[in-house]
Amino acid sequence: MLKQTCDLWEDVLDPKFDGFLAPEPGSEETIADEDVRKIYFDAREFFRRTYFTENMVRILEDVVEAFNDGPKRTFAVTSLFGGGKSHTLLAIMHAFKSPESLRDSEILSFYDTDMAGKLIEISKRIAELEDVEVIVISGKYERSGGMSPLTPAMLDGQQIKTVWGYLAFKLGKYDELRNYDENAIVPSPDILTSLMSGKRTLILIDEILEPTIKLPDTVKDYKKQIMQFVEYIVKAVATTNSVLIVTLPFNIQAGEIKSYDGSYSKEYVDQLYRRLKDVGEFVPPVSIAAGDLSRILQRRLFKKIDSNSAKTFLREFSDTYSAYPDIFGSEDYARKISDTYPFHPETVEILKTIVERADLMKTRDLLKIARKVVRAVWSNPSNSYLIMPWHIPDMEGAEDLLFRGLEGYKTVFTDSVEKSAEGFQNPELAKIALRSIFLKTYPYDQRSKSDAFPNRRMIALMVYEPDFFNKSALNPPSIFSFLQVLEGDVRVQYLYDHDGVFWFYRSRGIRESILKEQENIYNDRINEVKTRFAEYVIVLSKGGRIGHKKIDSPRSLYAIKANRVTVLGEYDELADEFDDYAVVFLSYPVNLTESTPRTDPECIRIRDLIFKAGKNTRSNKNTVIVAYSTNESRLKECLKYVSGILACEKISKDPRAYVEDIEDEDEVEYYRNRAEKFKDEFIDKLIRAVFSAYEYVAYPKYEDNQDVVGVFRMQTGAATLLEGVVQTLEHPSVQKIIRGIKTFSTLRDVLREAQNIDLEEGTREYRVGEILDKFIKHPGMPIADQKDLDIALKEGVRDLRIGIIDTNDKLFFKKVHELRKGERKQFSETGLVPPGIQRDYRILPWKLAVERFVEEIREDLAKERDEIVEYKVQIGDEFIDLDTILSDPGWEDTIRLSPVIRYITKLKGPRVRLNIDPGSISGKPGEEKEVAVEITLEDPDDTGKAFEIEISADGTLDRKIFELHNGETSTATWRVKVPDGSGSLFLSLSAAIDGEVKATRNLKISIDTGTIVTDELKSEHSTTNLVKITDITDEYSLERINTVIEQFRLPEPKANGSISTSYAGVIDISIQGAPPRKALELLRVVKGSGDYNMKIEIGFGENVTLDEMLVAQLTMLNRNVRFHLKER
């Protein structure tokens, strides 16, 4: 790219030419190196490296004009050292000595047609002048006019003592002035006029003041005489056909000497100026516009610039600029680049500012720096598109050149630019951006904001270079994001910024104050920092404000309440008991990951935190969730940022105490704003740091029959910490939070899996409180919202999978639909849902619920009333008697799924009352049982008649027809054969008068499948096995059983059930597979507080063989408990 489009002059790559960048006129003989001499004293070579500025051409034109009787005869080229004076003189000299070389096509090709035309015109006119004698007088070289009476020069065997002697010698008229020269007397203007008359003479005087410093004070007279000589020669020139050009090492503005080179004494400077100011034309060689500078650089450094191939590269710039107008602005900056190619416009601008501001000699040092920069770029392996501002410090000996007169910035550069760039995410980008800002601003040495300082757009323009950006895989917006980071970064201590404008200054600003204060706070007031950290973590969890930053409240929380969050310090302890979930953020690092073994002390520490309250085990073991960091340095980083926030707060309260030389209230306000801004930045960083610090969540878990700590990596992307925790717990491989728990089937599955509780198909009832407590007490259970559990239970009732019994012993299960006889209706079968669910309610698995439902129906049927109540089950369109269904095995399902309808029929005439004893029987299939039936007739009309009653039933009756009067009772015996199958079923008995059914009764038959349930153990049972003992409701029975178990060492006894008391608050204990002794201990604790309810059953690992000894022991429990026996 750059290296392909541009050819350098051979000398540029060679450092030896650096010292001869602008050899003065008259120095020809002193330059030993042939190459160097050629470049400057061969007219063609010289012009090829010279860029004719507007001013130079103007002087040339004026000089030519002067020879053609123009009004001006004397010209003064003014600029400070290195401003291009000598070069201008050389150019004029060459132009007059060999005008034809000006017309060289190679030289002209560099200029636009206008300029080229001018040059050709000048060259022609000079050629027309023909015999112009060019005399160069240089005060610097003894052999070219710098001689003095003390240091005479030998020229062609002639000793010459004075500058006028030299002039005469050059004109070939030394003899005319020999006296004046030998005696060192200034010839009068008349003599000088006669000396120069008759010939066109161009006198070029360079560095005429040089002898005034070079010579000792003993020749003070000669120094004054030189001034006089200048005065006289100016007068002489005015009257002859000669032109005088003098260089003045001044900077003249508006007719006053603005500045001059410090090595000259003011006396001579003033004298010289006074003598020239009325007669001379003052022309600076290089105009202020940078255009000249860039042209000079192009000319002096590059042999050839292939502008055609450069265009393709420039297009890349313009394309990027137009693609990102927000960043680079809409101005056509690419055109500017093409003007200054291969330099970036800002490079030229910066070089110019540096040489102007710093203690440097204008053009000469500019060239010197530029050569070095170009050399550095060329020796760099990367192939840049342009010479960018940030290439400047790459040159060799950069420090010497850049910081001359601004030494204070050396440390700024090494400290704040090169070193601090390494701390950024992209050090390379940081480096070039900081370099650009630095170079652009340091020469101004200004603390307050200035218009010359670069804003974001300018920085982007200075930084963007396609080759670098492609290699580093960056795009222009990354410049802006870097600047944004930079604005809030306090590490770049010398950097100042305001409203998006950046600059460097040699004394550290607010950034350093903040950094220092931050360090102090972190070291001395760490407790305060930690307190503040805790506050911020809580705000980040549950929303609120940090400084100006608003943190939204968490939206998608589940079961965990936002106010149950705390930050735990290293020496804090958690409270003993929680009745709700709590999230704890640890402010100290814990080295616990998924792979840490469970015996690791760190793991035990967290386990204790979750499961222990003081020295005891926490009873609600499933309530504590811990979020922590494994990374100490990240936590430290957070604390550092908090210290930064505190520091900013402190400084913004009183900036005067921290920043030096604040002048007025405006500045106080400025620093206050800055501190606030940095505070915001610290807050942003803190938020990011906190989110990345808390990387793990530990939660209670149940595995291998043990309470263990589950660990999982915190999920990222949440808006608040608490949401992050919730999302982690929801993660499929954690499943600590299951939102689906609000559906009954999920709740049932969870309970079945984790607790072996089967709500739907179970065989015992559960208290609601017992189920709810499982969730906060058992570490294997998921975290669930109580509301959701209520919803799930209600759904279970609605779908008729469970029934619920409330505190008034009301069953919520099936609805009974009431219909009058003859009515017809379609029913959708859903359960009767309780309005609310309380801890004291009981849950019945559906089979128990159906049984209970039928039981209630039977109770209803048994009631005495003046009407006949019938229950029918609607199956399809048919109404089937409940009794019919009940006599089928599997009736539970039928009842559950079909609508049950209650028919009411008004009774007329006599009524029959049926009584059966026993109300229910049990037996093995095939066994025959006898039931006594009692029939009573009631005749409300009291007709006195006898009625014939016919009873009918499944099974056999010893008598079927009765004739009874009002109030009479008769009996019959009903023989029932226990049917095959299992479970229980109902047989019905009905009584009718004249074919009209007057009463029905159901007999419940429990079919015994080898299991005998009895509350009375007899010696005959000693041949059976004991399966379990149920319905243990008092302390005595439990104690007795416990004693027996221990005495006879019965295998693996397991107690299940619940103990509760509602005296002075509710205590609710659920027992699952616990040893009976534990149950007994618990009972004793509960008993102390008053009345209690207990329902416990004890099962055994394998069936216990009963023998007489054991039976004798257990008979003491007869009628207190129920024994479940199985025949051998």
Added chain:
Amino acid sequence: MPEPLYILRFRYVKPAKTLIKMEQKLAQIFLYTPTSSKKKRIGNKSVSPVLSARVPFKIFRNFLLESGWEEKDGILFTSREEPYYRAIIFAAVLQCTRDKYLMDEMYTLVKNLPYVDIKFWSKVFIEAFENRNWRRDLYKPVRAMKEVYKYV
């Protein structure tokens, strides 16, 4: 005029539910002057406290001792106004604060309040309390104070 004596004693109180474990006590501040009847012994029921508040014991005691109270036989006392005012304010604030970090922040705040401020706020709290001797009456003025110092 004889100097007043400010007395502070701790009693048992049912602890508030907090997430972090801390011992809580009821701090009662009494005003006692030599002219008070001798029968009315310190802590006697007939003397009602100027202010009582449920405080985390360790934090509050630490604060008292740092701000210039002296301890003898479990009773703290001072005869200077400033520690008394600060104790009143801090006790009232603690009654209404549950988060540990806020307690710590309030600690520094109350410790560094200027004299005029503590005089004002202590009067506000005492007046709020003395009406009914209800600790609950402190909540609103404390909230106001937190508002003033930008903690809410």
